[in-house]
Amino acid sequence: MVVPEQSGRPTETVSRNAVVPAKPYPAVTVPPHDPPHTHPPHVTEPRSRRWPLLVALAVGLVIIAGVLYRQPWKATSAIVTVEVVAPGPITRVLAINGRIAALRSVDVKSTVAGTLTARMAQEGDIVQRGAVLATLDDTSQTAAVRQSIAALEQAQVAQTQAGEALDRAEALRENVSRMVLEDARHAMVRADQEVGRLRALVDQAQFLLTKFSIVAPIAGTVLKRNVDPGQVVDPSTPLFTLADLSDLVVETNVDELYATQIKAGMPALLQLTGATATQAGHVTFVAPVVDAGTGGLAVKIAFDTPQSAPVGLTVTANIIVDRQDKAISAPRAAIVTTGQDHSVFVVTADGKAHKMPVTVIDWPAERLLVTDGLKPSDRLIVDANGLADGKSVKVKER
Numbered sequence: 001m002v003v004p005e006q007s008g009r010p011t012e013t014v015s016r017n018a019v020v021p022a023k024p025y026p027a028v029t030v031p032p033h034d035p036p037h038t039h040p041p042h043v044t045e046p047r048s049r050r051w052p053l054l055v056a057l058a059v060g061l062v063i064i065a066g067v068l069y070r071q072p073w074k075a076t077s078a079i080v081t082v083e084v085v086a087p088g089p090i091t092r093v094l095a096i097n098g099r100i101a102a103l104r105s106v107d108v109k110s111t112v113a114g115t116l117t118a119r120m121a122q123e124g125d126i127v128q129r130g131a132v133l134a135t136l137d138d139t140s141q142t143a144a145v146r147q148s149i150a151a152l153e154q155a156q157v158a159q160t161q162a163g164e165a166l167d168r169a170e171a172l173r174e175n176v177s178r179m180v181l182e183d184a185r186h187a188m189v190r191a192d193q194e195v196g197r198l199r200a201l202v203d204q205a206q207f208l209l210t211k212f213s214i215v216a217p218i219a220g221t222v223l224k225r226n227v228d229p230g231q232v233v234d235p236s237t238p239l240f241t242l243a244d245l246s247d248l249v250v251e252t253n254v255d256e257l258y259a260t261q262i263k264a265g266m267p268a269l270l271q272l273t274g275a276t277a278t279q280a281g282h283v284t285f286v287a288p289v290v291d292a293g294t295g296g297l298a299v300k301i302a303f304d305t306p307q308s309a310p311v312g313l314t315v316t317a318n319i320i321v322d323r324q325d326k327a328i329s330a331p332r333a334a335i336v337t338t339g340q341d342h343s344v345f346v347v348t349a350d351g352k353a354h355k356m357p358v359t360v361i362d363w364p365a366e367r368l369l370v371t372d373g374l375k376p377s378d379r380l381i382v383d384a385n386g387l388a389d390g391k392s393v394k395v396k397e398r
Contacts, residue, residue, distance in 0.1 A: 077394040078387065082347055085378040087326040092363055093318045098252030100313040102243035104218060108133060112211045113234040120229055125222045130215050133240055138212035145205040152198040162191035220244040223311060248307050250315045253296030261321055262286055268301050269318040272309055280304040283319060328374050329367040333383045335360060345387050347379040347395060355389040
């Protein structure tokens with residue numbers, strides 16, 4: 001019970017039976033628990049971040065609309081160009097390059113060794129057969145000729161003496177022995193044989209002396225001179241190249257793929273480099289052997305009319321291998337080759353591509369000769385790229 005004091009301040013009175021509160025313990029600090037997870041408040045994205053999403057969505061809708069419009073899962077017709085098969089004239093031509101060459105050309109060499117003197121023919125000189133092209137120093141051979149002549153003259157003197165002795169022996173036949181007469185006869189035979197031997201040596205020495213003059217074996221033009229005065233040469237050294245330019249041919253090589261189809265006598269059209277007109281010619285030579293190193297077959301083509309051109313000039317030659325008035329041909333792009341088999345596509349009445357096997361003569365040309373498989377009035381697809389048998393096609397109007 002609280003009784004106010006006289007001072008007017010309240011006072012506390014403790015009853016005997018009242019419980020006195022215990023003295024509090026010191027405060028203990030307890031770590032706070034993690035607050036429960038709470039979602040952050042919703043934040044509205046800025047409007048600028050929505051544009052890429054909207055653009056991507058619009059592009060996707062356009063793509064889907066295009067696919068739905070085109071409907072690629074449905075079969076479409078391929079647009080093709082056709083030509084109606086019709087027999088006509090065809091010429092198979094093999095186009096190759098060759099070079100001008102002389103029909104008769106020789107490399108001139110010396111048959112003896114020696115030193116060349118200053119007298120020599122020049123490149124471009126026109127010479128006749130037997131004309132001197134060069135000379136070798138013949139000092140030693142001239143001396144050998146003189147020696148052989150001197151030996152022959154000495155032997156001739158001995159021959160004369162043996163003849164006189166034989167005449168005397170025969171005149172004195174009755175007064176000389178038979179042995180003396182026989183010896184005189186044998187001496188005369190030996191003298192005659194020696195004269196014959198030495199005369200042959202003189203002929204040989206004089207013949208060798210002529211070899212010190214290099215002469216032209218044929219009439220023609222000096223194309224090359226490979227040596228100079230003062231040079232020592234031997235029989236293996238080529239001195240000159242001589243050619244007859246009045247009769248020119250075209251030398252070329254044909255690939256072995258066509259070796260069995262090139263024959264002598266085939267006509268050809270020849271065009272010289274730098275000329276606009278073509279010249280008629282014909283194949284005159286076909287080598288019987290293919291060069292194993294190059295795989296080429298040597299061929300020579302002659303001009304029907306004589307030509308004047310420098311040796312080595314490039315010539316374009318078109319050899320006419322075959323001519324037919326009525327034959328079926330097809331563009332190379334229309335032919336499908338699988339291994340050794342060939343086929344083409346034709347358009348059927350129901351508008352589909354039909355694959356047909358054909359037999360062709362493969363040739364380096366834009367159109368190939370078809371010998372079997374196609375017939376007149378067939379509608380041939382000129383480009384078979386991307387086609388399949390039975391594919392629907394639509395003919396493109398030309």
